Amino acid sequence: LVSLADATGVIVLDWIKLADDGSSDLIVRLYEAAGGNATATLRLDAxxxxxxxxxxxxxxxEEPELDAELPRALAGDxxxxxxxxxxxLAPFQLATLRIRR
Incomplete structure (x- = not known):
């Protein structure tokens, strides 16, 4: 369903699940695993x-309120x-992404 392309560094796609609120949205959890900066392009299945x-x-x-002191995985709000x-992702950063369908 979701993959990462053109990765630099070590980004792990930890899991994909349906949102807890019962919508059809997908929740994707990613993290940087090697202690360095990493980037990748999100790719969706057809x-x-x-x-x-x-x-x-x-x-x-799975709420949109983010801690202002933590680094962001995506540019913009x-x-x-x-x-x-x-x-x-920054070193060892964890990110949760919500894909609205």
Whole structure:
């Protein structure tokens, strides 16, 4: 369903699941595993890559409120097209992404 392309550094796609709120949104958890900076491009399977699929970073509770002191994996606070979104992680950073379908 979701993959990472053009990766530099070590980004682990830990899991993909449905959002806890009962929507059809997907939650993707990623982390940097080697203690360095890492980037990758988010790629969606054809079943998800319609024009409506958008992604935004959320907290561990799948809510949009993020701690202002923590680094962000996605540029900006607004949802962006999911397919082709660039993810940037700091050393050992954990990121939770919500893909709206």
């Amino acid at each position: 079943a998800l890559s319609d024009a409506k699929a958008g992604v935004r970073e959320v907290n561990l509770m 607004e949802p962006m097209p999911a397919d082709g979104a660039v993810v940037s």
